[in-house]
Amino acid sequence: MKRNVCVVGVGHADGPYATGLQPNALIAQGFTRALADAGLRKDQVDGLASAGHSGMHEVAVAEYLGIRPAWLDSTSCGGSSFEFHAQHAYRAIEAGDVDVVAICYGSNLLSASGRTLGTGGGGGQRGMQPPGPMKYEFPTGLTLVGAYAMAANRHMHEYGTTPDQLASIAVQMREHASRNTNAMYRTPLTVDDVLESRLVADPLHKLDCCVISDGGVCVILAAEHIAAGLRWSTKPVYVRGGSGGTTHHSVQGMSDMTTTAAVIAGKRAFETAGIVPSDVDVFCSYDSFTYTVLVTLEDLGFAPKGEGGPFVAEGNLRLGGALPTNPDGGGLSCTHPGMRGLFLLAEATRQLRNDAGESQVQGAETAVCNGSGGWLSTQGTVVLGTQSR
Amino acid sequence: MAEHPGHSGTRDAEPMSGNWNENPPWVVPVPTDEDREFFEGASRGELRIQRCDECGLHQHYPRYLCSHCGSTEVKWVTASGVGTVYSFTVIRQNGVPPFRERLPFVVAAVDLEETGARLVASMPGADPAQVAIGMQVRATFRSVGEGIGLVDFA
Ligand SMILES: [Zn+2]
Numbered sequence: 001m002k003r004n005v006c007v008v009g010v011g012h013a014d015g016p017y018a019t020g021l022q023p024n025a026l027i028a029q030g031f032t033r034a035l036a037d038a039g040l041r042k043d044q045v046d047g048l049a050s051a052g053h054s055g056m057h058e059v060a061v062a063e064y065l066g067i068r069p070a071w072l073d074s075t076s077c078g079g080s081s082f083e084f085h086a087q088h089a090y091r092a093i094e095a096g097d098v099d100v101v102a103i104c105y106g107s108n109l110l111s112a113s114g115r116t117l118g119t120g121g122g123g124g125q126r127g128m129q130p131p132g133p134m135k136y137e138f139p140t141g142l143t144l145v146g147a148y149a150m151a152a153n154r155h156m157h158e159y160g161t162t163p164d165q166l167a168s169i170a171v172q173m174r175e176h177a178s179r180n181t182n183a184m185y186r187t188p189l190t191v192d193d194v195l196e197s198r199l200v201a202d203p204l205h206k207l208d209c210c211v212i213s214d215g216g217v218c219v220i221l222a223a224e225h226i227a228a229g230l231r232w233s234t235k236p237v238y239v240r241g242g243s244g245g246t247t248h249h250s251v252q253g254m255s256d257m258t259t260t261a262a263v264i265a266g267k268r269a270f271e272t273a274g275i276v277p278s279d280v281d282v283f284c285s286y287d288s289f290t291y292t293v294l295v296t297l298e299d300l301g302f303a304p305k306g307e308g309g310p311f312v313a314e315g316n317l318r319l320g321g322a323l324p325t326n327p328d329g330g331g332l333s334c335t336h337p338g339m340r341g342l343f344l345l346a347e348a349t350r351q352l353r354n355d356a357g358e359s360q361v362q363g364a365e366t367a368v369c370n371g372s373g374g375w376l377s378t379q380g381t382v383v384l385g386t387q388s389r
Numbered sequence: 390m391a392e393h394p395g396h397s398g399t400r401d402a403e404p405m406s407g408n409w410n411e412n413p414p415w416v417v418p419v420p421t422d423e424d425r426e427f428f429e430g431a432s433r434g435e436l437r438i439q440r441c442d443e444c445g446l447h448q449h450y451p452r453y454l455c456s457h458c459g460s461t462e463v464k465w466v467t468a469s470g471v472g473t474v475y476s477f478t479v480i481r482q483n484g485v486p487p488f489r490e491r492l493p494f495v496v497a498a499v500d501l502e503e504t505g506a507r508l509v510a511s512m513p514g515a516d517p518a519q520v521a522i523g524m525q526v527r528a529t530f531r532s533v534g535e536g537i538g539l540v541d542f543a
Contacts, residue, residue, distance in 0.1 A: 116484055119482045119483055119484055129418070129419055133450060135418050135424075135450075136418075136449075136450055136508070136509065137509050138416065139412075139416050139417070139418060139533070139539055140496045140509055140510055140511040140539075141480055141483055141485075141488035141491065141494060141496060141511060142478075142480065142496045142509060143480060143482070143483050145482070146478045146480050146496055149478035150476045150477060150478045150496070150497075150498055151476070153476050153477065153478060153522070154475065154476035154522065157476070157522045157523075198481070198482075199479070199481050200481055200482045201478045201479065201480050201481060201482070202478050202479040202481070202517070203478075250509075251498070251509065252449075252450075252498065252507060252508070252509040255507075257475075257476055257498075
């Protein structure tokens with residue numbers, strides 16, 4: 001018989017500034033805090049998922065944490081990796097292969113590298129050959145921001161989307177961050193502030209781009225019978241469905257720059273969960289750039305294709321709007337230590353537990369997390385809810 | 390700020406800067422047996438892409454199979470060099486030399502007239518204000534090493 005799967009623990013590492021803490025220490029902070037949040041001991045964790053930037057990353061994490069999991073997932077497809085982990089863990093727990101899976105992430109990107117992500121010349125770094133198809137893009141001087149900018153420019157061309165509309169996304173995320181004492185930037189913004197910030201790659205301005213921070217987070221999933229004996233048993237959060245997909249690696253391979261794999265991932269995730277877009281109370285969107293929010297909310301069916309611009313400009317991403325998005329302030333204002341996907345699951349859980357204080361979306365029962373990785377290359381969608389399927 | 394800064398098409402003309410002939414080792418591709426024909430072709434002024442015998446579509450970059458239909462009957466052909474700008478951006482921040490010294494510059498995704506092939510390439514001579522989606526462009530070639538060329542568009 002299929003088992004229901006719950007989010008039982010969430011723990012954030014220090015951030016957005018965590019000088020002196022190595023990535024594995026940030027992972028351990030998140031892990032121990034998530035165990036405490038759940039009311040679990042570490043020897044009860046029999047599954048581990050993590051994504052980093054080296055081979056056998058998750059194995060090194062297991063050793064560091066002092067656990068010997070029987071189930072591993074090292075899917076590493078950029079910022080959306082953790083939505084893939086959640087979906088894989090959900091199926092494995094549902095099937096009875098594993099009982100308790102910790103999904104872990106930690107990065108000291110800001111302390112280690114400064115604010116260079118996205119403008120350091122695409123996929124390559126000085127002194128090394130870029131991987132895969134980046135071999136053809138790196139010599140052009142295209143940056144990561146530039147790749148997203150190119151996609152945004154095409155959307156503007158096809159649908160009349162404007163820089164003001166994109167900017168309104170950053171404004172709404174900052175409004176949310178202003179309520180969050182853990183957010184990196186909290187001073188309210190206007191659309192003009194965004195448009196007057198310097199252009200990094202047309203049409204994207206500095207304030208259309210996510211922050212660079214340190215940080216980490218751990219989300220623990222468990223079978224329902226285990227969740228029933230744990231700390232949040234009276235406010236369970238269920239994983240209701242998930243899916244993922246990829247359309248390309250580098251942006252050169254993105255045949256339609258106005259559509260992502262979220263079209264497929266979202267459709268499958270929503271079908272598994274038994275929901276439609278209008279059921280969604282909270283949207284946790286990977287806002288690496290303002291355009292990422294716009295294109296993925298269209299792809300998931302929250303607005304018709306091409307109408308994302310007017311939809312966001314109407315203020316629908318605000319608390320109280322039609323689609324409250326990233327109540328914590330998102331990657332654009334709260335935290336982004338290189339890969340943000342796992343923070344989406346943490347924030348969705350906080351909302352569904354009705355534990356978000358001033359950032360709470362009132363009456364939130366269904367949340368959708370959509371992680372985006374690479375150059376809009378990979379999309380992972382996970383549906384969480386206060387009710388089981 | 391009177392100028393609406395979002396779309397490069399509305400910006401004033403900006404002169405191109407930087408030395409496009411300066412290519413330190415970290416920006417020079419290292420050819421492999423699979424892609425040498427592309428880089429060598431560019432060094433002698435030819436845009437070499439692959440055409441599939443099975444479906445007739447083209448592809449860039451070179452691969453063992455046709456990325457459209459899966460056939461392994463892919464052959465090298467020389468493209469006309471004529472293409473259309475599918476999209477583009479103006480890079481205004483890049484911390485890596487020599488790109489840092491070239492700012493701002495245009496990078497475009499160009500659909501070749503040989504259906505199925507798209508390149509992301511620099512447009513070194515282009516005034517950002519004069520570049521538009523849908524405009525026709527033509528390949529130019531830039532040597533960056535012995536037998537290694539890059540394809541640009543103008
Ligand atoms: Zn073919």
